Amino acid sequence: MTKYILEAKNISKAYNSFQALENVSISLEKGKIYGLIGQNGAGKTTFMRIITGLSFPTSGELYLFGQSSPKALLSGRKQMGSMIENPSILGHMSAKDNLRVHKTMKGIKDENAEQRVLDIVGLASTGKKKAKDFSLGMRQRLGIAITLLGNPEILMLDEPINGLDPSGIAEVRQLIKELAMKYQMTILLSSHHLAELHQTADEFIIVNEGKILKTLSHDKLDQQIDKHLLIACNEPEKLQKVLRESLHTENFILQPDQSIKLYDFTDKKEELSKSLIEHDIIITTFTTQEETLESYYLQLIGGVS
Numbered sequence: 001m002t003k004y005i006l007e008a009k010n011i012s013k014a015y016n017s018f019q020a021l022e023n024v025s026i027s028l029e030k031g032k033i034y035g036l037i038g039q040n041g042a043g044k045t046t047f048m049r050i051i052t053g054l055s056f057p058t059s060g061e062l063y064l065f066g067q068s069s070p071k072a073l074l075s076g077r078k079q080m081g082s083m084i085e086n087p088s089i090l091g092h093m094s095a096k097d098n099l100r101v102h103k104t105m106k107g108i109k110d111e112n113a114e115q116r117v118l119d120i121v122g123l124a125s126t127g128k129k130k131a132k133d134f135s136l137g138m139r140q141r142l143g144i145a146i147t148l149l150g151n152p153e154i155l156m157l158d159e160p161i162n163g164l165d166p167s168g169i170a171e172v173r174q175l176i177k178e179l180a181m182k183y184q185m186t187i188l189l190s191s192h193h194l195a196e197l198h199q200t201a202d203e204f205i206i207v208n209e210g211k212i213l214k215t216l217s218h219d220k221l222d223q224q225i226d227k228h229l230l231i232a233c234n235e236p237e238k239l240q241k242v243l244r245e246s247l248h249t250e251n252f253i254l255q256p257d258q259s260i261k262l263y264d265f266t267d268k269k270e271e272l273s274k275s276l277i278e279h280d281i282i283i284t285t286f287t288t289q290e291e292t293l294e295s296y297y298l299q300l301i302g303g304v305s
């Protein structure tokens with residue numbers, strides 16, 4: 001039995017001669033939040049539409065709960081909730097009435113479904129208040145409540161924090177985290193804001209022009225943008241030996257140009273440079289660097305940082 005709830009293998013999608021997705025492969029584990037990040041037009045919505053069955057790939061395979069037959073995908077998608085594009089909310093109705101409409105359309109029989117999802121998203125006390133009088137954060141939570149009606153194990157949320165103010169973002173972020181932690185849902189959410197998603201997702205899938213550029217964990221991303229020292233010298237091999245054996249750190253990365261990014265000693269530069277000089281290492285570059293998420297992302301997609 002595979003440990004992955006969802007696997008996409010080499011999914012490609014062409015619209016006539018335009019390649020919207022090219023060999024996109026991802027594997028999602030239960031209970032984790034995945035952030036699909038890419039600029040407008042990167043292919044995020046196209047990918048989510050394929051996963052949810054709203055569109056078909058030109059090539060590639062999708063596995064849900066370890067299976068890929070059309071029948072298995074059909075039943076797997078019953079365990080999936082999705083909010084792609086704006087949720088269809090009727091402004092003149094209360095949250096509960098909106099949910100009732102969607103429940104009927106989805107053919108869900110569970111009598112308590114509306115109350116259950118209202119409790120989960122924290123809208124149980126809105127009573128008769130009409131949806132048009134909700135804050136944007138509340139509307140978005142109602143949109144997520146609609147996706148939860150069928151009790152899904154997987155959630156696809158396309159740009160769920162787009163257009164929200166900071167308090168709306170915080171509300172939705174907290175809800176998404178709770179769905180993963182408390183209810184063990186596997187969540188794929190898209191955004192073009194790495195900084196916003198940084199606080200929500202466990203794993204990041206960075207896409208550009210229909211291709212995955214990088215997948216990395218939250219910790220790895222933090223490491224990438226961490227404050228570090230950039231050191232270049234005449235003997236990179238020796239520098240690594242000194243760092244390991246005399247300064248007892250492995251917390252560095254050798255760069256393709258043989259310079260070293262060192263994540264320790266950022267506050268003990270004197271001690272470090274003294275030690276390197278004692279070992280007769282001639283330093284040619286010695287600077288503190290700190291990347292921002294924005295510059296990291298732009299650098300990755302080949303933009304200006």
Ligand SMILES: Nc1ncnc2c1ncn2[C@@H]1O[C@H](COP(=O)(O)OP(=O)(O)OP(=O)(O)O)[C@@H](O)[C@H]1O
Nearest residue numbers: 015018020038039040041042043044045046047192
């Ligand atoms: N039905 C379609 N026919 C032709 N081209 C399409 C179609 N749907 C999407 N595209 C193109 O595919 C590319 C990817 O679009 P997609 O909507 O998936 O991007 P996105 O990453 O979700 O961006 P956005 O945040 O702007 O929605 C875009 O260049 C878009 O113009």
